[in-house]
Amino acid sequence: MDKIVKVSNLVGKIVGFYFSGSWCGPCRNFTPLLVEVYEQLSSKGDFEVVFISSDRDDESFNTYFSEMPWLAIPFSDTETRKRLKEVFKVRGIPNLVIFDTNGKVSCDDGVSTVMEHGVDGYPFNLDRLNFLKEEEEKAKKNQTISSILVSSSRDYVISNDGKRIPVLDLEGKLLAMATEDVSRDLATLLSSEERDFLIRNNGDQVKVSSLVGKIVGFYFSGSWCGPCRNFTPLLVEVYEQLSSKGDFEVVFISSDGDDESFNTYFSEMPWLAIPFSDTETRKRLKEVFEVRGIPSLVIFDTNGKVSCDDGVSTVMEHRVDGYPFNLDRLNFLKEQEEKAKKNQTISSILVSSSRDYVISNDGKKIPVLDLEGKLVGLYFSIHTMCCEFTPKLVELYKTLKEKRENFEVVLISLDDEEEDFKESFETMPWLALPFKDKSCEKLVRYFELGTIPNLVIIGQDGKTLNPNVAELIEEHGIEAYPFTPEKLDELAAIEKAKLESQTLESVLVNGENDFVIDKSGSKVPVSALVGKNILLYFSAQWCPPCRAFLPKLIEAYHTIKGKGNAFEVIFISSDSDQSTFDEFYSEMPWLALPFGDERKQILSRKFKIQGIPAAVAIGPSGRTITKEARMHLTAYGADAFPFTEEHLKQLEEEIEEKAKGWPEKVKHELHTEHELIRTKRKTYICNGCRETGYSWSFYCKQCDFDLHPKCALKEDEDAGTEKGKEGRICDGDVCRRA
Structure with a gap:
């Protein structure tokens, strides 16, 4: 098992x-x-x-x-x-x-x-990788025959009778090193001793010599490979569009396991192939071009030189516009793209050489020209990743349409499966580019897309008004419209005023929900917490980093409360059911929002909680002190309280002063390869105790190896962290992901 x-x-x-x-x-x-x-x-x-x-x-x-x-x-x-x-x-x-x-x-x-x-x-x-590159450059500058030929496991070369000859014996000699010469002559590459032809899927034989002077793509592919089956129809489309030129050819080099699979797959291809029976040539070509994954497309220019070694990406990005697929053409397209950005219109963004329309979900073709003069949102989406945001955008869209605002949305789907595209698009009242349209991938690069969902706003003049308003819509809804810099400044001013006037009630009260609960399930009015330091603790039982952080937080909680501070923690759960919530909450000594309370979503949005565990500190005035309280508790334990900027600065100064007494370098039994250098680090995982560290580390850059100062120096004294009431050292470790 x-x-x-x-x-x-x-x-x-x-x-x-x-x-x-x-x-x-x-x-x-x-x-x-x-x-x-x-x-x-x-x-x-x-x-x-x-x-x-x-x-x-x-x-x-x-x-x-x-x-x-x-x-x-x-x-x-x-x-x-x-x-x-x-x-x-x-x-x-x-x-x-x-x-x-x-x-x-x-x-x-x-x-x-x-x-x-x-x-x-x-x-x-x-x-x-940069270090290895630097070492390689240094080696070239200080090159010796030993630095070239000796490796960590071998200091010799061999003769053809099996004897080992020390590399040192070669020092001072003039050497000629023979390396394999990979010919780029197409006839040599594609032929064998028994064969000087390629085949078509109807059985016709075509002389390899007929490819001389043509642009030729070596297409490594296989019928069993999903990405290959997705790419092949696109390559067929490009091939057929270029067929009239008469100077472009493709040669299929199969990775199939049997004749039948080869023949079935090859029947879909209008180009040439190396016969499946010529296993030796197919294997040799994969070795020559170091094919590590398929599909792979290596393109040769008319002189038989490789002009593009990543033809798959090039064809996917540029289609037929990439022809003749060389560096000059790709640089030209890049320059054209930069010019297009300067003179951008909605048509230059959405129209392609084969399409001047977008589609509605009932199949109608809408001319892109109809979008000129409108405020347009380009909605980059993947169905499974955007199911929470899409309904919010639908609500905003319908509201704006009811107000007769000059606003439109165009879906740019990045789904791989047409079924996902259809399922998503049928719920949307706006327009879209057709599924797998060649502009979809191009626009991802054009707008340098970094997140999903992403709603790019194109102004009425066709220029990019905002690269992504998805978060604004999640936070402000219809109030974010029309997404202009002036509107953003207005929202920022409103947000600032809200923060300055923020009270605990404005944070925690929502309609009739003006309470939290204690361990017995009894309601505790929010008003009873006013004037206290409050920690909003976002967590869940299913989350390993949350479970790792909880004991540290409990220890800090008891220490802070034990000193008579007006302090309370409120658990805000991301658990999936009541029983899991109850089980996890039973381990905690503080208050909580009831399970399933709608305020959880409101607070997560307000404080932009991207991951858990997270802890937000609210001061006695009701204003937010820090959204990074978890990090400070991890670094300083209970000493982090009350989390104010001045207090944390004082703690940092104490650590800095202590660091002056530490050695610059140490040798440690856990890392015997190199010395560890005292280094200022933002965050790291200690390779000794596996706990998170902040600020100082004893670090080996070459190996990316960290040790806490307490681990590197075997300290038993307090290193700026809180000692629990039983005298244990608490580093506030949390295993966390970004």
Whole structure:
């Protein structure tokens, strides 16, 4: 029986999401390398991999997974596997996305990183990769024959009779190093000793020599590969549009496992292919062009030189406009895009060479010209990720239409499945670009999209008025319209006035809901809390970082209350049912909002709670002191109270003064490779005690290794954190994700 591992065990670790499948040749080639790296890093205890399968059946999944020493999402959880592929826009496999200890993506091309650097790439973040690059540059400047040929595991070369020759024996000699010469002559690349032709799907043979002087794309693909099946129709469309030019050709290099699959897939393609029987040439080309994932499209210019090694992205982004797919053309398109931004209109944004309309959800085509002179919202959406925001936008849209405002919305769907697009669009009263329209991906890049949902506002003059008003609509609704800078200034002034006049009642009272509850379930009037320091504690039982933080908060709570301070905590739950709420609340000594209270949503929106646990400190006057109380409690324990700027500054000065007495460098048994440097850090996970740290660390930049000062110096004294009533050191650790 498979062993179940809690997801919470991954908190604070470096985690790789490994998208792979047993049918995929490049995956099977890469997996043993990843296994080797994984096993070398196992002793560190902070690196894990999660396999996200692209296999088609349980048996294939189980057989492939049996070769892996890491974790996996169960094959039966199709929904999660599909969602992750959408979230990370996995277009080909193998694909490895690596997260740092704070849950942020540190490397989105883990396959290339692992292949290039192996275990030396650990912890696979930008600092490490930049360090390796710097080391490589230094090595070039101080190059010796040893720096070129010696590795960490080998200081010799070999002769053809198997003898090992020390590299040192080569010092002072003139050397010629023979490397493989990869010919770009198409005839050499595409032919074999027995074959000088390619085939069409009707069986016709075409001489390889006929490709000389043409622009040629080598298309590595396979029928079993979902991203390939999605990309192939697009490439067919581009190919057919370029066919009249007579100088563009594509050659299919199959990754299928049998003749029947090859023939069925090739029957959909209007171009040429290497015969499926020529396994040797297909394998050689994959090695020559280091094909690590499919689909892959390598494009050659008329002289047989590679003009584009990422033809898939180029074709997806530019379609036929990318022709002839070389650097000059791509730079030209980039320049044109910059000019278009300067002279932007709604038509220049939405019209393409093949379409001058948008569509309604009843199938009508609406000319883009009809949108000229209107205030237009471009709604970038993924159905499953925007189901909470869409109803709010629908409400605003209908209200503005009733007021006859000159406002329109155009959906830019980023869904991969047409069913998701249809399900989403049928609930929307506005317009849309057609599903998978070529402008969708282009506009993502054009507007440098960073979040979903995103509503870009285009002014009546066609210029971008605001790059994203989704949050404004969530906070202010119809009051945010018409989204002008003047309106934003007005809202900011209103918000500032609200903050200055804020009272505890204005925060916690909503209509008849003017109370919180105590441990017995009795109502406690909000008015009874006026004049106290209040901590709003957003949390949930299902959240591992919340469970990690709770004991620290309880300890701080008792310490603060024990000193006679007028202080109270109010639990605001994100639990999914009453019983879970009751169970989690039973561990807490303070007050709470009743489960399911609508004020939870109001408060989350008001304080922009993006993740939990979160703690907002409200002062005796009712004004907000800080939204970062959890961080301060983590850093200082109960000493953080009352959370004011002046008090926290004093604590920071005390830490700074103490740091002056610490050594600049230390050597530690947990990290024998390098010295640890005393370094000012914003936040980190201590590699010793696995707790969160703030401010100072003893840090190895080369290895991204941190130790708390108390861990590095084996301190027993108080390092600026609160000692509990039993004399224990409380660092306020919380395993948290960004």
